[in-house]
Amino acid sequence: MLAKLIKYDIKSMSRTFIPMWVLTPVIAIMLSLSMRGMVTTSRMTPAESFVVARNGMISMVMGLLFLGVIIGLVVMTIMFIIQRFWNGLLKEEGYLMFTLPVETWELITAKGLSATFVTCISMADAVFACLMLALFSAEVVLNSLARIWNGLMEDLFKAGPVFMFNLVLLIFLVILSVAQSIYHVYAAMALGQLFEGHRVLGSCVSYVGISIAVSVVTNIIASVTSWILPNSWTYDVWYYMNHSAEVMGLVYLLLMILYTVLQIVVYHVVTERILSTKLNLE
């Protein structure tokens, strides 16, 4: 049943997202081509300083476009995910979903997984669009990109297996963080349902409330950890870690992954409990 739910969630989301995913790189290419046009004309002027100034301005404009693309995709993705959960479970469509012979946790997990999947694709799409933006534009930008890329490749070849593993963990952590943000929103919307008559306001307040609670807890944990670790042990660990940045990275990444998973679990349980027992569709 879970697989079927995911199928339908992705189906309903792809109608909006596929056009967006296709259009964004296309628009990026078109923008960069038009920028290129401007650069070529600017290269026609002889004065060097003039050219440098022009190139500087181009880079800045490119930077702004770069930002605009990312923001556009991010905003649309967030709005859509919220709307799918709100309308799909907490409004009329909820009458359909909550009377299906499925458990509440399956409904939530299906929405969470499909939203995470879609967001990750959106993020990859944004990066891709920015590359397109850079690729077709001024040689200046292209050169700096090429340099960065070569540098990265060199570092990668020098790196050991731990580094590669860390990279994998990093990507995993990014995906988990996406899921965690999404579940944070879901939990806030579920809590908002408890505020009869002011559900939207309740959701916003809950969202902020959860954020505050999480940062307080994180700070407490961080302070407590640094306080209780005995000094000699810290010294040994620090010595070892200093000799291997990768190991330090590994430990840090594992801890972060654990912490993120913990948050996801807590959000899921809160959401599931509220929707199972306190549901009251209008």
Next chain:
Amino acid sequence: MGGPLIQCQDVWKRYGKKEALRGLNLTLESGKIVGLLGPNGSGKTTLIKVLNGLLCPEHGTVLIDGEAPGTYTKSIISYLPDKPYFAGWMKVSDLFDFFGDFYMDFDRERAEQMCKALLIDTSLKMKTLSKGTKEKVQLILVMSRRAKLYLLDEPIAGVDPAARDFILSTILNNYNQDGTVLISTHLISDVERVLDEVVFIQNGQVVRQELVDDIREKEGKSVDELFREVFRTIPYGGGEW
């Protein structure tokens, strides 16, 4: 499962300060068409939502075919709410796929035949259909399931007489006769011929439960008349008409 299809004992449901169900008791057997009758605000819709698992009672037991509301009971209940509940982006045929995917008892052929008979194009998206057609599609989907319990919440309210006849004959023609149909309504005279049994609900409690034939034979009244008697309100200022 031998016993009664629905068993509610001492069910309480509150919304904030308001008590919608107050110690409600109800037992219903299979194979009947039952009317859930009561004035607005008596708790009809709340009871239906408790039965299909949309609401969780604060107190009391609810058993459907011997089980508490959950995945099993949802699989044997076919529910028609009083408002449309389908995502507009889905086509009618998509909805058939959806129902077929989640409900083992969905009779797709029957649903398609009914749409054909009503000249409803199943390749159209729900949001393009008129309100009346949307309601018909919803009814078709619900009645095409071979369910053990059909919960119909105000199926004929706000509907013209011709559509009303259509709805009632669709229900009669398609329901699973081994199952039970529970119709909640406040429009008694239009449905009473279709009912085996009636349950009168007032202020969150069942005040009377009778076989319709008993009402007619022993009291010589129509269900509509009995309803008026049971729920007669004293006009403000007192006195008769």
Next chain:
Amino acid sequence: MEWKLDDNRPIWIQLQEQLTRKILAGWYHAGEKLPSVRDLATEAGVNPNTMQRALAALDSAGLTVTNRTMGRTVTEDQIILEGMRASLAEGIIEQFFDSAAELGYTKEQAMELLKRRES
């Protein structure tokens, strides 16, 4: 086919009466198979259990015969049909005399009215 039903009296009894009249009037011929319970119920706009009860009553009265292979058919027994026809006619005549009495006519006077009308 019109079904005129009154909600104050048990529906199954009314259905039985109307089906009886339909059979005697020739809507369903002797030996003809009746539509299914469900179809009749939907046509009349009533609960199938109610219609079933009415049909069972027809079986009891001998007007219909239920056979495993043939379903429910109108009886071919003319004696039963004539008997039913006669007893219903009896009822109509009773009613005529009762109504006439309400208007103040004696039985003989009522019969005079009939003779005069038919001559």
